[in-house]
Amino acid sequence: MDLPKKYLIFLIVLFSFAGLYYISLYNYLLFHTLIEGFTIVVACCIFVIAWNSRKFAENSYLLFLGIAYLFIAGMDAIHTLSYTGMGLFLGYDSNLPTQLWIIARYMESFSFLVAAVFIKRNINPGLTFAGYSIISIILLASIFQFNIFPDCFIEGVGLTTFKVLSEYTISLILLFSAIILFKNKNEFDPKVSNLILIAIMLTILTELTFTFYIDVYGFSNMVGHFLKLASFILIYQAIVITGISQPYNLIFRDLQKNEKKLKEENELKDLFTDILRHDLLNPANVIKGYTDILLENEKNENNLKILKIIKKNNEKAIEIIEAASQLSKLENTDSLGFEDADIGVIFKKVIQNFKFTIEEKNMKVKFIADGIYCARINPLIEDVFVNLLSNAIKYSPDGEEIIIDILDAGSDWKVTVTDHGQGVSDSDKQAIFKRFKRANKGGVKGTGLGLAIVKRIIELHDGEAGVEDNPKTSGCVFWVTVKKSTYSTKSEQKPG
Known part of the structure; x- marks a missing residue:
């Protein structure tokens, strides 16, 4: 972010805080509603971003927090609607919004703590939703239905001991959460982890300011809400803005890390x-x-x-x-270096190297291609030809003929090796190019790796490899394609 933009954001935040302060002097209820409303919107945005990036992230920390903040937003919404002066919950005093505040903050602090468990493991979103739903229902019932939730504020007296101890407890939980997050900060984008850590620290300060106010419209209450607003702005910056304007930093960080x-x-x-x-x-x-x-x-x-x-x-x-x-x-190879060479010459050399084996089996190898076949190849192409010819010799009966040809296939040369052996069944035609996958060859031994090597080398040449039935008799036709060089010439063109 450039300097002028930083100053602009700083000025916007500064004037916003100043405006909210003057609103609090004029109408504290409006001030409270604006701040709580903003934090509720941010909490919902956190859920949306975390939920929609869940398929891409191995780290479930943000997803867990996202689900948690949806329910925290719900509690904060009821807290806002029940605040003194709103007049929506008849028969209740300032104790109700204070109880709801404590419930929301307990949920937030424990969520940060439990989320640390899922930094390096996955969660079940459905079970997480169900768990938070059950907890929320039980806590709300303890206030509205059974009236067993401890009092947090007494009119004319102020905060109860339970409320004050709860704020300290929440602060300690948040501190432990921050320590765990700091120890695992390498699992996150640095900007995200730093902003969340600062947000947690501000939330701790928020809780501490809420330990000594007497009036729900008092100064310490106002300071606490300003700190809460600041912490949510940082969370907004960490997750929402980063997740929208720089999605690769959040959604694909785990993919980059795994790579x-x-x-x-x-x-x-x-x-x-x-x-x-x-x-x-x-x-x-x-x-x-x-x-x-x-x-x-x-x-x-x-x-x-x-x-x-x-x-x-x-x-x-x-x-x-x-x-x-x-x-x-x-x-583990992504690319090869290429040079222009005549694949016909290379294959003839391979045939010459197999001369003894061919004679031993009383076989004939007929190379019917008759021209210049310039292609963009790597020297590894020789291994392709070695494997194709070796297989044809190995799996053909003694005395049979093997035919090798090079056909014109547009921008490619198509090299074919035709044998008169047992052939390959349709069900095996794809499988035999995978490692350790061999067709039924009647006891003929092989490594199960030769054709896998052929396919990989051809893939690195941006070509294809396959096998077809011999159209004239028994046996099959193995073929591969390689790219022609830019100045390929041939005395006779034969369509593939």
Whole structure:
């Protein structure tokens, strides 16, 4: 807030207080009604703001106070209507508005105290409403129905001992509430917590001024109402104005805080993943090395069979560790750096790396794309092609053919890998791109992470990944899309 605006607000408040003071000299009942009316409106506004931001806030402190202030406003309204001179409650003297004042202040002080319990936990709004409704009915009945609420003011004598002790008790409760709030101030917007703390202090001063007046129209009564007005102005500034003009400070503060916490947890998870990967891979690689040595020197067929099983499962463990580590890092990555490259060249390189595996299964890989396919990609795209080709080889019968093509899809290139394997059921087509979700593959082992890695890398490329049935025979077509580079050219365009 700039300086001129601060001065303007200060002058408005100053002249308002001066005007109210002169009104109190002319007509104290009007003065009392104006101040109480303003604080009632503010209390209702606190409820409206707190209630409408409840879905966004993890901290239920303000929501609890908002509900409480709705009922406090109700008590203050009856207190105002019953004040000496209003003439609405016949047969009652100044004791009635004083009793209602004490009830409202007890409700306010205990609400601040109980609200502290919900700084770090949620409340049930329905139960809170029901609780305050029951308490309000019981307290009002104790005055109007059963006449058992202690007297607070005696005409010609002044305040009763109960009233004075109650004001001190309320002040102590408010002080404890302020201490708890101060200890948990980091859970709030700094401006909000500071204003509420000052408001509580002013409320304590308010209660203390109401411990020694004799006349309900007296000077200390007037000072007490000025202090109450000041405290409600601060609460208004803290919650109502901030909640309307700067809603992100209240409604989304918890979201911002959770985002920061999540970022810290992700960094810790990355560190844990790196440590875990290192500590798991080291013994796994040791096992691999010794197994290879034993396989070279072992002559016993039964022992060789056992060693091969050990080697195969150890290699699977290494594959899972590497895949889990990669997926963990990808999930915590928001963006990648891109460069222009020919994805056709990259995929041909991947095929070459699988040459031994392809020959071992007596398979053929047919790359029918025939041109230049420039795309905006990150080097991680190679992992996508590795996973797609690896799956096609793994899940296709020996001797089958795998077809790889790159199609023109407008602003994208659509890379397809067609196999002649068992295929994927419609119910599994979405699930297989989630981690550890695998279709029924008739005993073929996998990590359940490969396609999850594919999907995440493609998402970071602003592309899509999917699977369809092979339209010509059994098997399926896995496909991904990547963005073309701005100067993409191709000798032959094939629509996707």
